[in-house]
Amino acid sequence: MALRVGCAAPPGKALENKTGTWRVFKPVFDPETCNRCGICAQFCPEGCIRETDEGIFEPDLDYCKGCGICEEVCPKESIRMEKEEK
Amino acid sequence: MLEIMEGSHAVAEIVKRCRPQVIAAYPITPQTHIVEALAQMVADCELDADYITVESEFSALSACLGASAAGSRVYSATTSQGLALMFEVCFNVAGLRQPVVMTIANRSLGAPLSIWNDQQDSISLRDSGWLQLYAEDNQEAVDLHMIAYRVCEDHDVLLPAFVCFDGYVLTHTYEPVSIPTQEEVDAYLPAFNPYQRLDANNPLSFGMYATPDYYMEFRYEIDQAQHRAKEVFAKAGREFAEQFERDYSAPVEGYRLEDADTAILAMGSICGTVKDAIDEMRDAGKKVGLLKIRMFRPFPADEIADALKGVSTVAVLDRNISLGSGGAVGTEVKAALSGSGTAVYDYIVALGGRDIRKKDIAGIVDLAEEGRGDMFYGLRTEVL
C-alpha cells in the first residue's frame, strides 16, 4: 500500500490489530444472573462488549485484552475471569 | 507601476494579495514591520484573514500548522531567535506536508545577541524539509512569495517554504517595487486547494507515529518531494515570467559568468554589492563573474555545476557558519563540484551585520586566485 502523504490514515485501520491475542484471562459472562444494566460495556476500555440481538452482553474476544474491569464493575457478579487455554 | 516603499511593506502588500485566511506571527526585529502592516490591513478590513496574536513563535507556527491542516492558506513571518524557537515545529510542518509560506527577515543568532543581518537563522534549518528561497532585492522578495505559494501548494510538492530576505538591508530599505494588482495575483495564484484536510465529512488521522517499518519511507518521500519542487519551481517561475516579465525560473542565476575564470557564489542582498564589484574588476580586466543562488533548498547541485563549467576558481561567500566545520553553502558547493577540477574556497563574511564592501569582494577574489580560502574574511584582528 502506498504511504499516505503526511503520515495520515483513514478510520478503521486499528480494527486490523486483534488485541485479543494479548489475553491471559478471559471474561465469562453468565446470562442467567445478568440484569442487562450495561455497566460492563460502559467501562470496557476497548469498547468491545456488545449487547446481542438476544439482549445478552458478551465480549468480542477478537479485541478483549482480559483486563478484568468488567468483572470488577459488574453489580451482579455475572462475570468471571477464567485462565484461558490456548 | 513602480512605487517606492519599504521592503517590509512591499512584502505585506503581496502577502495580502495572496489571500491567506489565517496569519499567526510573533513580533521580532527586523520582521515587525511586515506583521504590523498585516495586522493593520486586517483591522481595516482590507484583508479577510484571522490574525492570531500568538504568545510565541512556537505557537505561531503551530497555529499555522493547525490552520493549514484544516484547509486554510496560512502565513507567518519571523527571524533569528524566533525561527530557532520554531525549530521543532518546522520539522513537523514539513513532515505533515503542510504548504506553509513563511517570510524570514534574515538575522544572526545569539549569543552574542545581535539584531543585525546574516543568514545563520534560515540556513540552520536546512535539514528541516522547508524549501528555501533567497531574494536579492525587494522586488524579488515580493515576487518569490507568489511563486512560493504556487510551488508549496502544488500536489506534487506539499511542502512549506521560507522566503528569505535580508534583515534591515532589505526589510527596512525603501526601493522602487512593482506590486501586482489583486486581479493579477488572483490570475497567477489560484485559491488554496488542499490535498487533504481535517474534516468531519472525511475523517483522517494526521501525524500518526511511525515504527521503524515506515519511518524511513516517510522521510524518503519528503526528500523526493523536495526534488520534485525544483521542476515545479521552474514551471511556476516560467509562468510568472510570462505574466509579469520578471524571470525567476532558474534556481541559480549567473552575472557576467560567460568567460569568467573566477566566480563568486553568493545568496541574498550581498549579490548587489558583488555585482558592482564585478563591474569594477571587469573594467580592470579581471575575468570575474557571480553565480547567485536563489534556491538553497532543494539544493541545485547540478545547476551550480553546470553554470560553473569552465570556471577554474570559485569563491563562496557564506553569511553563516557551521561552527567547527565551515560555511554551509561552501560545503555543499564543494560537494557539487567535487571531481570537476574547479577549486572552491569558502569565506565566512558579514556575520551579525558586518559591512562588506566592493573592495572586500575584490580582496576575496585575490585570495581565491592565490589559493587561499576556507577562512573568516574581514575579522577585526585588533580586537582578538
Add this chain to the structure above:
Amino acid sequence: MTGLPEGCDLFTPGHRACGGCGPALAARLLLKATGENVIVVNSTGCMEVFSTPYPETAWGVPWIHSLFENAAAVASGIEAALKKQGRSEKVVCICGDGATFDIGMLCISGAFERGHDITYICYDNEAYMNTGIQRSGATPYAASTTTSPAGACSPGNVRQKKDMPGILAAHGAPYVATASIAYPADFEKKVRRAINTPGPCYIQVHTPCCTGWGFESGETINMAKLAIETGLWVNYEMVNGVVEKAKKVKRKPVEEYLSRQKRFQHLFKPSHRDDLIAEIQKIADANAERFGIDIRSKEPIE
C-alpha cells in the same frame, strides 16, 4: 462517513493501550460525548502512541498530532481556520498531564488568554507514562516515580498537584471542570457542556494508569472511585471562575486508596509512615474543606 462497521465506537478497538488503561476509556467516552462533528488534537504521549501506530488509527473522527507541547496552539489555528471557512466542527484537545501541566503551559495560556472557542481536555494519569513513569506537575505528593523515587531521604514526589483548573479559570475560561472515568455519564455531560460553551473550556479527567501506579488492571475503575471517595480527587465544575457543583462523598481515609498502589508502597513498608500518610490526609481534608464535599448527617446528596 467514518466507514466504521455499524455499532462500532468512534474510538475503535484494536488500539495498543495496556489492558485496563484509564486514558483509553477516557478517549472512548470522549468521542461518545462529542459525536462525529469534532476535530481532535492529541499531544505526544501514551494516548497518541497507543492509538495511532501508522496506519492503524483508532480514531473515527478527524484527528491530528503535532508535538508534545503545542496542541493548544494547533487547536487555535484549526479554530481560526474553521471560523474563516464557516464550518461547524468543534475543536477538542486531549492531552496528558505532562503535556498540560508542564511543557504545554505556554501554548495553553496563550490559547486561553486569546479566548479561542476550543475545549482542552487533560487526561490526568499523574505522570509521564509514555516515557516510563516520570513525575509531572500533576503527580501527587509522596508518589514514587522514576524521577521522584522514594528513598532513604525522600518521601517520593515532594510537591502537591498543581492547580491547573484554578490557573485556567484565572485566564477567564467560562467553563472549567474536573471529571473521572469512574463516572462516565458525568464526564460525557461535562464534555458536551464544554464543547457547547463558547470560548476556551477546560476539563481535567482523572484516568488511573495500572502500569504506572502499580495495581491490577481490573482495578482501574475502583481506583478512580477511591480517589473521589477519599477526597484526593474532587469532581467539580467552575463557571466563570466560581465553583458551582462539587460531588459530595462520605469520605474514606486516604489509606484505603494509597495502600492499593505500588507508587505509595513505601508509605506502608518497610515501616508504616504515619507522618506521610497524615500529610496526605491533610491534603484530602483541605480539598474537602475547599469544595465542601463532605456529606454530613441530614444533608441531602447533591
